[in-house]
Amino acid sequence: MKYGYYPGCSLEGISTEYDESMRALFAQLEVTIEDLPDWICCGTLAAPSISHLLGLATPLWNVARAQQTGYDQLIAPCSACLYHFKRAAKQVAEDPALRAEVEAVLELPLDAAPPTIHPLELLSADGFEARIRQSIxxxxxxxxxxxxxxxxxxxxxxxxxxxxxxxxxxxxxxxxxxxxxxxxxxxxxxxxxxxxxxxxxxxxxxxxxxxxxxxxxxxxxxxxxxxxxxxxxxxxxxxxxxxxxxxxxxxxxxxxxxxxxxxxxxxxxxxxxxxxxxxxxxxxxxxxxxxxxxxx
Amino acid sequence: MEAARLLALKKGIKPSVREIGIYYRGFVDNMRLNGKIHDASVAGITQLLTGQLIASLPLAWKLFVRGRVKLPPLPLGGGGYRRMYNRALAREREAR
Structure with missing residues (x-):
């Protein structure tokens, strides 16, 4: 499994310790992550307050790059970023015309976008239980x-x-x-x-x-x-x-x-x-x- | 919520709480500079324009000495975002 890692803006600023501990934990559990190249802010509630299309294209810029890089899953530790990725992905998945609009804005396809997940979703899966218990x-x-x-x-x-x-x-x-x-x-x-x-x-x-x-x-x-x-x-x-x-x-x-x-x-x-x-x-x-x- | 926001955008309704409009505008302007948000800049500008800057300085200092407030980056990373921003707004104008 190839995991992309999207730290998001907070983890580069006020939540530096979340980023540090997350990366150290992944390394300890031998989960290989790769930083998403050229990532941008998810836009949170601010981008959709300016324009609906911008509010979709901003998070999906990152998803489109994750697709381009070939990740199987994109890990987002910030739950607000995660929500905006998933919200935008759901809207374009349900509306092909809207997806075409967003692809035109991004100038990138979104036909095989990888899912975005929270680290809790990855680590709480059954496969990690034995690994975590044995590492205490x-x-x-x-x-x-x-x-x-x-x-x-x-x-x-x-x-x-x-x-x-x-x-x-x-x-x-x-x-x-x-x-x-x-x-x-x-x-x-x-x-x-x-x-x-x-x-x-x-x-x-x-x-x-x-x-x-x-x-x-x-x-x-x-x-x-x-x-x-x-x-x-x-x-x-x-x-x-x-x-x-x-x-x-x-x-x-x-x-x-x-x-x-x-x-x-x-x-x-x-x-x-x-x-x-x-x-x-x-x-x-x-x-x-x-x-x-x-x-x- | 999403539907209410879309309707408000369509009708040009501005946030009734002035501070919300200031925060969102400052946030998007920061994205257009850097692509990413420099959280301390957005907070500082919002608090300056809403009259809360002085009150927030002691906390800002505590965060700075703990490495949770970084110096602002050079505004070099926003070119791609600015182009996308312009394309999105132009398409919406055309559609109207």
Whole structure:
């Protein structure tokens, strides 16, 4: 299987640690990935707000290049990018005239476009279970987390076609394989406020407050995420959220790739813990089995 | 949502929340420069134009020292995107 890798803009900026830990995890699991050449931004909600055709052509620029390069699958760790790839691919697949329009704009064909998938979809498949279980180097069985999927990994179901849209399980399953305690909670697919962080931060603070209250009520040590926007909002806004809650808050927010990487023995510098606003190292040191400490 | 957005585009309805229009415009302008988004530039311009820049500087500094805010790239990567952007908008104008 030939995997193309589309990091997306966030993983080159505010979510550098997601990119670092994802690449290190793939290397550890011997999954060979290749960066998509000449990739551009997916356009997110901004390109469709200018023009419908531009909103389709922008994500499909990358898919057309993935087809040209001959990838079997394109991996997109950002769930917002993933949604826009899948949304655009579905629309042109269902409407041949629209596909012809988009191909004319791209000046590239889209007749054999490879599917785009989230790394959760790849790694939670049964084929990886034995490989992951056999690679465990550190005991994280003392770590209690809630898995936060956010809006787009599994929804809308007709577009994403992955996992249970209202009660997704793929991240819980992956973390269960490495012994982490995943707790039930009711806000797995709630919204974090996404890019409203830049426009109306009060809305984001209110939405994230509900997530932290629910995570604390469940008894979680940390929230584990698979989306750079969710991570940015939960990690960088904690001071303001704590003020809004009227109580101190110091809950690490980790990417699933960091937790898995830690369990598989990857060193801190490959997992990017030092980049977090809320430092997760004290928690990881406390929860790791003493004989298998996180190297910091 | 998609249908509502398409109808709004067709009728030329602008976002009623001013900040949303500023953010989307800044985002697409940044894409036209680089092809990719430099997230700190988009955030900085949006916050400057919406009067939130000063309040966001302490967080920006914390992110910078942790390597999560990069310096802006030279605006060299957007040529292909700009051509595609022009083609898409020209086709939509023709279709009207």
């Amino acid at each position: 180097q550190r005991d994280l069985s003392g770590l209690k987390v809630v898995c936060y999927y956010g809006c787009h990994i599994s929804r809308p179901a007709s577009v994403m076609q992955f996992d249970d849209p209202e009660n997704p399980q793929s991240m819980d399953r992956l973390l269960d394989w490495v012994g982490v305690q995943t707790l039930d909670w009711p806000r797995k697919v709630d919204c974090c406020g996404a890019h409203f962080s830049m426009i109306k931060p009060d809305i984001v603070i209110d939405l994230c407050r509900r997530l932290f209250e629910s995570a604390l009520e469940a008894g979680a040590d940390a929230i584990v995420v698979a989306c750079p926007m969710c991570h940015a909002n939960l990690d960088t806004r904690q001071e303001a959220i704590a003020a809004n809650m009227g109580q101190p808050l110091n809950m690490p927010v980790l990417y699933f790739s960091q937790v898995l990487g830690c369990a598989l023995g990857l060193p801190d510098e490959k997992l990017g813990f030092k980049r977090h606003i809320v430092d997760p190292v004290p928690l990881m040191l406390k929860k790791c089995n003493q004989r298998m400490k996180v190297e910091v």
